[in-house]
Amino acid sequence: MATVRPETFKEIPHNYERKSIVERLPLMKNLPQPRIRLVEYERSAEREHTMENAAVIVCGGRGMGNKKKFKKLHGLAKLLGGDVGATRPVVYAGWADYNALVGQAGKHIKPKILFSFGISGAIQHTTGLGEADFIVAVNKNPQATMMKMADVAIVSDAGDVLNILLKGLRKRIRE
Numbered sequence: 001m002a003t004v005r006p007e008t009f010k011e012i013p014h015n016y017e018r019k020s021i022v023e024r025l026p027l028m029k030n031l032p033q034p035r036i037r038l039v040e041y042e043r044s045a046e047r048e049h050t051m052e053n054a055a056v057i058v059c060g061g062r063g064m065g066n067k068k069k070f071k072k073l074h075g076l077a078k079l080l081g082g083d084v085g086a087t088r089p090v091v092y093a094g095w096a097d098y099n100a101l102v103g104q105a106g107k108h109i110k111p112k113i114l115f116s117f118g119i120s121g122a123i124q125h126t127t128g129l130g131e132a133d134f135i136v137a138v139n140k141n142p143q144a145t146m147m148k149m150a151d152v153a154i155v156s157d158a159g160d161v162l163n164i165l166l167k168g169l170r171k172r173i174r175e
């Protein structure tokens with residue numbers, strides 16, 4: 001048996017023609033009594049909004065510099081209708097909550113567009129990025145792994161680019 005985290009892979013079209021071999025095996029005797037009992041089964045009407053199914057994610061790393069600058073990422077996420085994600089050092093520094101952690105020890109995301117500010121791209125982080133459709137990365141270091149993974153890589157100060165984006169978007173909304 002195998003399990004995968006939600007949104008790790010793109011769903012492939014269902015093939016109802018596929019046939020599988022069904023083997024009937026005899027049940028072991030003296031099985032222990034189950035300690036779990038199904039009380040009720042209720043399917044939720046709507047798919048709940050979670051970071052795992054968000055279309056836009058604005059992720060920030062240590063390169064954001066400090067908590068105050070990191071908090072500005074929420075402004076961009078709000079303008080774009082997205083969520084904020086974070087790397088482990090950011091969570092450990094208390095700039096973001098643990099439930100914002102993206103990666104091996106956190107959430108696996110699959111947004112249509114991912115903004116990555118000041119993130120190096122360590123494997124423990126990128127393993128949680130699933131199949132983000134489009135990545136915009138901002139980093140001072142063009143050699144950072146995250147920059148190589150990006151569709152658009154901006155070599156600059158993360159805080160500066162964030163401020164420019166916020167200013168531009170707010171202006172567009174006012175017009």
Ligand SMILES: Cc1cc2nc3c(=O)[nH]c(=O)nc-3n(C[C@H](O)[C@H](O)[C@H](O)COP(=O)(O)OP(=O)(O)OC[C@H]3O[C@@H](n4cnc5c(N)ncnc54)[C@H](O)[C@@H]3O)c2cc1C
Nearest residue numbers: 061062063087088103104105118119120124125140157158
């Ligand atoms: C068992 C284990 C599990 C882990 N699980 C996770 C996990 O789930 N998620 C996770 O994220 N990490 C995890 N980690 C940690 C991971 O290995 C990395 O340390 C972490 O992802 C690095 O975070 P970062 O990119 O924010 O920081 P850094 O690696 O320090 O990178 C900061 C980046 O910011 C850039 N930068 C600096 N200043 C600026 C600036 N002013 N403007 C723009 N760019 C700038 C730098 O060039 C650098 O690329 C795990 C580690 C272990 C050992």
